[in-house]
Amino acid sequence: MGKTIAEKIIAEHSEVSELCAGDIVQAKVDLLMGNDISGSMAVNIFAKLNNPMVFDKEKIALIADHFTPNKDIKSAEQAKVIRDFARKYALLHFYENEGIEHALLPEKGLVKPGQLIGGADSHTPTYGALGAMAVGIGATDLGAAMLTGWIWLKVPETLKVLLKGSLLPWVTGKDIILYLISIIGVDGANYKAIEFQGEGISSLPMESRFTIANMTAEAGAKTAFFPVDDVCKNYIKDKAVGEYSIFTSDSDAGFCDTLKINLDDVGLQVAVPHQPSNVKHVNDVKDLNLDQVVIGSCTNGWLEDLRVAAEIIKGKKVKPGLRLIVIPATRSIYKQALDEGYISTFTEAGGVVSPPTCGPCLGGHMGILAKGERALATTNRNFVGRMGDKGSEVFLAGPAVAAASAIAGKITHPDQVIG
Amino acid sequence: MILEGRVWKYDNNVDTDVIIPARFLNTSDAEELKKHCMEDIDLSFSAEVKPGDIIVAGSNFGCGSSREHAPIAIKASGVSCIIAQSFARIFFRNAVNIGLPVLQVEETEKFKKGDRLKVDIEEGVIENLDSGEKSYAAQPPCFLKEIYECDGLVNYIIKQGKMAK
Numbered sequence: 040m041g042k043t044i045a046e047k048i049i050a051e052h053s054e055v056s057e058l059c060a061g062d063i064v065q066a067k068v069d070l071l072m073g074n075d076i077s078g079s080m081a082v083n084i085f086a087k088l089n090n091p092m093v094f095d096k097e098k099i100a101l102i103a104d105h106f107t108p109n110k111d112i113k114s115a116e117q118a119k120v121i122r123d124f125a126r127k128y129a130l131l132h133f134y135e136n137e138g139i140e141h142a143l144l145p146e147k148g149l150v151k152p153g154q155l156i157g158g159a160d161s162h163t164p165t166y167g168a169l170g171a172m173a174v175g176i177g178a179t180d181l182g183a184a185m186l187t188g189w190i191w192l193k194v195p196e197t198l199k200v201l202l203k204g205s206l207l208p209w210v211t212g213k214d215i216i217l218y219l220i221s222i223i224g225v226d227g228a229n230y231k232a233i234e235f236q237g238e239g240i241s242s243l244p245m246e247s248r249f250t251i252a253n254m255t256a257e258a259g260a261k262t263a264f265f266p267v268d269d270v271c272k273n274y275i276k277d278k279a280v281g282e283y284s285i286f287t288s289d290s291d292a293g294f295c296d297t298l299k300i301n302l303d304d305v306g307l308q309v310a311v312p313h314q315p316s317n318v319k320h321v322n323d324v325k326d327l328n329l330d331q332v333v334i335g336s337c338t339n340g341w342l343e344d345l346r347v348a349a350e351i352i353k354g355k356k357v358k359p360g361l362r363l364i365v366i367p368a369t370r371s372i373y374k375q376a377l378d379e380g381y382i383s384t385f386t387e388a389g390g391v392v393s394p395p396t397c398g399p400c401l402g403g404h405m406g407i408l409a410k411g412e413r414a415l416a417t418t419n420r421n422f423v424g425r426m427g428d429k430g431s432e433v434f435l436a437g438p439a440v441a442a443a444s445a446i447a448g449k450i451t452h453p454d455q456v457i458g
Numbered sequence: 459m460i461l462e463g464r465v466w467k468y469d470n471n472v473d474t475d476v477i478i479p480a481r482f483l484n485t486s487d488a489e490e491l492k493k494h495c496m497e498d499i500d501l502s503f504s505a506e507v508k509p510g511d512i513i514v515a516g517s518n519f520g521c522g523s524s525r526e527h528a529p530i531a532i533k534a535s536g537v538s539c540i541i542a543q544s545f546a547r548i549f550f551r552n553a554v555n556i557g558l559p560v561l562q563v564e565e566t567e568k569f570k571k572g573d574r575l576k577v578d579i580e581e582g583v584i585e586n587l588d589s590g591e592k593s594y595a596a597q598p599p600c601f602l603k604e605i606y607e608c609d610g611l612v613n614y615i616i617k618q619g620k621m622a623k
Contacts, residue, residue, distance in 0.1 A: 177552035
């Protein structure tokens with residue numbers, strides 16, 4: 040029987056040439072990633088090992104992004120731990136106030152097709168948009184792997200998702216992934232890889248692919264893969280990533296299941312509290328007033344997301360009493376949004392633009408909700424207490440619904456505020 | 459290893475945000491984290507949990523964020539093991555890596571809050587001391603057993619000198 044991409048990439052990175060789904064193997068990583076929360080814990084774990092030395096100073100990226108710009112003394116100390124570590128071991132890739140890890144690493148050209156990446160953050164599968172096998176790991180994993188260069192992995196089964204048809208107006212990757220999660224559930228892909236195939240992919244810009252791969256984590260996926268097609272090759276062309284290998288699944292590879300999604304069926308989606316799988320069409324979520332709208336995060340803080348939002352908001356005003364917070368995912372995206380006039384659009388409308396940070400997405404800072412408050416966010420989780428008090432609510436949607444809802448003051452289809 | 463403790467019972471999809479909310483992630487101090495363990499879904503947990511107690515849950519326990527603070531907070535609370543129908547994958551590996559036993563059992567609905575359980579970790583046998591009924595957990599693969607025997611990945615690597623390949 041043929042092999043899946045996941046089986047091929049793991050085989051390429053292990054000393055076991057014949058492996059299949061279910062095997063547990065040790066695999067050599069091409070890149071490790073940690074942030075101020077996971078990375079600081081990993082650094083402390085690394086220090087417990089015998090005479091630790093990093094396995095490769097070029098293959099460890101530490102990014103201070105969750106509680107940065109530092110929100111309090113304790114978080115400042117955490118960021119300092121990874122900053123000092125990066126300096127001590129002369130790591131080539133330490134970034135602070137430059138952006139959110141999952142947008143920053145692709146932007147910096149650190150991600151390329153065929154890599155095996157271990158990231159101490161659950162949204163690490165994002166890099167699968169570029170054909171890399173990227174898996175979320177923990178802090179102990181990261182601390183140990185910074186010494187050894189190896190992680191233990193179960194070879195995942197692969198769920199094939201075929202995308203057909205073409206996108207409806209305003210629909211982006213966020214709607215597609217919410218639609219998928221609503222079908223398979225929050226553990227529908229637990230321990231599995233999700234491989235996206237089909238002609239519908241060609242119409243998806245990279246931003247939508249990153250968003251989809253990012254939120255496969257919300258279905259429990261270990262990793263996700265998009266094909267390395269012309270859109271992908273164009274994205275990495277000017278990033279100086281160097282040589283790379285493209286892996287594809289064999290035609291007789293063993294997929295655990297195949298699911299078809301016709302993009303023409305995917306309308307604008309909203310995930311209502313408290314699971315990302317509680318998904319409704321935007322028109323079925325009515326009369327819910329909002330206290331806050333957040334446009335940003337590793338899921339939807341891309342330039343394309345800001346462009347869509349700015350197109351809807353331009354020349355209008357945010358509903359009085361509603362707080363609109365826009366967070367470009369990286370400094371470079373912030374600069375481009377500035378050049379394109381999007382930042383002016385948001386601020387003139389009555390919104391505020393934050394420096395790049397994970398911030399409110401995880402209830403960290405820069406937009407925490409009080410008891411009884413309701414937010415709509417382009418972020419990735421709507422769990423109990425995710426953005427603040429356990430008595431607050433988070434609704435998830437893409438940038439078009441978020442922008443329209445900021446204008447209307449309640450969850451709204453973009454067509455209702457345009458024109 | 460034989461463990462004994464009382465059951466704390468939870469539902470499906472217990473996410474790591476409710477196990478330890480992100481507002482407490484500006485520290486990795488286990489003693490600090492345990493004070494807030496489960497507080498967004500169960501205020502009584504941190505006040506009443508006793509050493510040896512056992513968390514029993516439905517499917518997909520530990521879903522969401524990769525924060526290792528979640529199993530650390532649970533372990534620091536004195537919980538001796540977690541039994542669930544299934545675990546989210548990063549939580550599972552984090553628990554293994556810090557030496558917190560996690561057992562997969564299909565029929566967790568028959569356990570009630572407060573039940574006294576006796577768990578044989580090596581054999582995967584769970585005995586309900588109140589009803590006398592026994593359940594059997596799926597056996598972990600050999601490699602993971604070696605990590606358990608070392609009480610976590612750090613000690614495993616110190617013992618091995620490096621990762622076994």
